[in-house]
Amino acid sequence: MFAEDDLLPLSGLQHLVFCERQCALIHVEGAWADNPFTLEGSHLHESADIPGLESRGDLRISRSLRLRSLRLGISGIADVVEFHREDGDTGSGTTLPAVAGRWRPYPVEYKRGRKRNQRANEIQLCAQALCLEEMLGAPVREGALYYGKSRRRLEVEFSNSLRAATEAACWRLRDLLYGGRTPLARREKKCNDCSLLEICKPDALGFSVASYLKRNFGIVVS
Numbered sequence: 001m002f003a004e005d006d007l008l009p010l011s012g013l014q015h016l017v018f019c020e021r022q023c024a025l026i027h028v029e030g031a032w033a034d035n036p037f038t039l040e041g042s043h044l045h046e047s048a049d050i051p052g053l054e055s056r057g058d059l060r061i062s063r064s065l066r067l068r069s070l071r072l073g074i075s076g077i078a079d080v081v082e083f084h085r086e087d088g089d090t091g092s093g094t095t096l097p098a099v100a101g102r103w104r105p106y107p108v109e110y111k112r113g114r115k116r117n118q119r120a121n122e123i124q125l126c127a128q129a130l131c132l133e134e135m136l137g138a139p140v141r142e143g144a145l146y147y148g149k150s151r152r153r154l155e156v157e158f159s160n161s162l163r164a165a166t167e168a169a170c171w172r173l174r175d176l177l178y179g180g181r182t183p184l185a186r187r188e189k190k191c192n193d194c195s196l197l198e199i200c201k202p203d204a205l206g207f208s209v210a211s212y213l214k215r216n217f218g219i220v221v222s
Helices: 011-018 020-027 036-046 118-136 160-179 189-193 209-217
Strands: 052-056 059-069 074-085 094-096 099-111 142-147 152-157
Touching: 011 020, 011 118, 011 160, 020 160, 059 118, 074 118, 099 118, 118 142, 118 152, 118 160
Parallel strands: 099 142
Antiparallel strands: 052 059, 059 074, 074 099, 094 099, 142 152
């Protein structure tokens, strides 16, 4: 179990899985820059980030719910957690204050644009589910990613393989941030969508000496 002061940001998991260099630039070096994509994402989150609880019949909607897992050493804020009423009073869900019955937790993470960086998003959402399970003592079997461009939800099942990948990402995040070393740049297609492109400079840093000598002087280093 980790202490409160040792918890790492849950959002770092999405950065880690998308690009370990991006993750280190943000969480080790403190770098950040906005681009149209991040600004669009911030605008989308505004509708979900107002704290509060809303009731709609057999549905309770909690916004900006604080999460933590002392076992995995992470903490963060869920955009939305829905609680769906289960039939009867003896289901596998959780109880809610001053509300009868049992309720099934269902996290929803808001993303701008269309479906992309899917594995990173799924791991971030699964980490929220693992936090909820630890906090509520109730199983969280599925959740959803909401994409602003298509205005559609993509349901995500928290399978054993996804849970294992999420836990592994938590340990890798701790190794990376506590190691304090930023990985070298490597130019990839996904770099075009990254707001840190000008800070990272993969075109300037992402080549080896051998490739530089071959390209500019025709010298092949064996």
